[in-house]
Amino acid sequence: MFQFKGGAGGSPNSHDTNLATDFARMQEQLFLFGLYMRDVRGDGNCLFRSVSDQLEDNEDNHNKYRQLAVSYLYRKKKFCLFLT
Numbered sequence: 001m002f003q004f005k006g007g008a009g010g011s012p013n014s015h016d017t018n019l020a021t022d023f024a025r026m027q028e029q030l031f032l033f034g035l036y037m038r039d040v041r042g043d044g045n046c047l048f049r050s051v052s053d054q055l056e057d058n059e060d061n062h063n064k065y066r067q068l069a070v071s072y073l074y075r076k077k078k079f080c081l082f083l084t
Helices: 014-032 046-056 062-075 077-082
Strands: none
Touching: 046 062, 062 077
């Protein structure tokens, strides 16, 4: 699970405290929907890894969700201008 680690050197300051509070609030909001914050691998697939993680409890099926998104975009002609 994602944990807020604080600023440089781990010394708390008001900015770190605000960030920690914001993260706690975000976790509370996500919990209401059965979701959570967790780190995923940052390799250019992080959006789809995070979707896979939330839906399947692991990030390994990220390519399945990328393909679903691309397929949807191609089916909707209004998005074709943005796809090459």
